Amino acid sequence: MIRAGIIGGTGYTGGELLRILSKHPEVEVVAVTSRREKGRKIHEVHPHLKGFYEIEFIEPDIDRLSECDVVFTAVPHGEAMRYVPELYESGLKVVDLSADYRLRKDKYEEAYGKTHEAYIEAVYGLTELHREEIAKARLVANPGCYPTGAILAAAPLAELELIERVIFDSKSGISGAGVSPTEFTHYPNLHEAIVPYKITDHRHYYEMEQELGRFQEDVRISFTPQVFPGSRGILTNAHIFLKGELEQDELEKIYRKFYDCSYFIRFQKAVRLSYVRGSNFADISINRGADRAVVVSAIDNLVKGASGQAVQNMNVMFGLDEWAGLDFPPLFP
Known part of the structure; x- marks a missing residue:
């Protein structure tokens, strides 16, 4: 043990x-x-x-x-x-x-x-991107919750240097703010509200820039986080303006190839936070629009966005099956 x-x-x-x-x-x-x-x-x-x-x-x-x-x-x-x-x-x-x-x-x-x-x-612990380095590491830095959902939504296109610009619009449950209550997390201040914060200068931007920049140096990134009155989950709409023309089926092939060996990446026609709650899965949907692709990702911020991914990284560090201790379905409803 x-x-x-x-x-x-x-x-x-x-x-x-x-x-x-x-x-x-x-x-x-x-x-x-x-x-x-x-x-x-x-x-x-x-x-x-x-x-x-x-x-x-x-x-x-x-x-x-x-x-x-x-x-x-x-x-x-x-x-x-x-x-x-x-x-x-x-x-x-x-x-x-x-x-x-x-x-x-x-x-x-x-x-x-x-x-x-x-x-x-340290090795940046987004397992799907750095699996081989994590396997050899003694210190792994678990990613932030927002960067996890955002980077997973854009990495396959960044690897091929196909991104002109990406705008990450992310909404998080309030547990991402931590266990200590504040005026910001006070129930009456969040009830029936979606609150943008750190609109242009959230610290998680630097992780997105670092990791996507490993693939594509000229990638342009914008990121705005918001909090909604729920306890768990991060939903990210990645508005990706592409270099060149790609059809829906071409986009899907790129993503499926990139995540071919990634157990916790699931492709869905429709993405909902309720489909991943309590689990280590990251659900992704790919949607080709007239002027851009919109890739939507959903994660549980406390599992895939924090503790579950930490256990996933530990599994890789010790040569265990990546899904050991994490192979359970989400909670629904």
């Missing part, structure tokens, strides 16, 4: 990691940390997990994680760099769910406005 630890187990991503790993056939969770909740049992913080864990939260002490084979860091941006270097140097494999290692050092400092004092080059 692979012995797993989680630094930061009380938030939504930490709780989702615990949920998924509780039934993973090859993994045992042996340590979960929280300064605030140390000494409390898992189910006292996550009541939905009662009966699945008997261990208690512990201090985030690296020595207490030494028995692990892999550690997930599910902490806020800027916090992971306090733990990752020591974990990495001790020989453990690490999957970081924060933004601390997703970007090159200069781009991170530009996007987050702070000096990165513990930079290590």
Whole structure:
């Protein structure tokens, strides 16, 4: 059994990691940390997990994680760099769910406005794009939730340098804002509303630029995120203005070839968030219009957009089947 630890187990991503790993056939969770909740049992913080864990939260002490084979860091941006270097140097494999290692050092400092004092080059953990590199990695930077849906929607065309410009219009459930309530997430402020925010300067733009730019240097990207009054899911409409003419069947062939070996990519005639809720699947529909292609992607932001993809990456790092512990259908309705 692979012995797993989680630094930061009380938030939504930490709780989702615990949920998924509780039934993973090859993994045992042996340590979960929280300064605030140390000494409390898992189910006292996550009541939905009662009966699945008997261990208690512990201090985030690296020595207490030494028995692990892999550690997930599910902490806020800027916090992971306090733990990752020591974990990495001790020989453990690490999957970081924060933004601390997703970007090159200069781009991170530009996007987050702070000096990165513990930079290590990591493999960007969008599994469908970097499967071979992830298999050899000891540090994987799990992608952001918005970039996951956006990049998957555009990568097949970027690989062939067929994109003139792409406009990502993305709508997310409020769990993407984290477990701590704020004025922004207060129910009356979101009820019956769709709220755009960081309209032209969301930090996730830099991940889209980095990853699509690996394929096509001249790709032009615009991105606007919005929040809708639901708990889970990200729906992305990728308006892709093409270089040259491509018919519907040609577009479909490009996408099916690119994702031929990707278990969690599903092509649908119609995409709905309710079709992927609670699962690690990314559903994609391809629609050719008069002046552009509109590729729609749907993911669960807490699963494929965070904890599920982290487990998918761990599976690849340890040579397991990519779908191990994740091969379950979505919840519907």
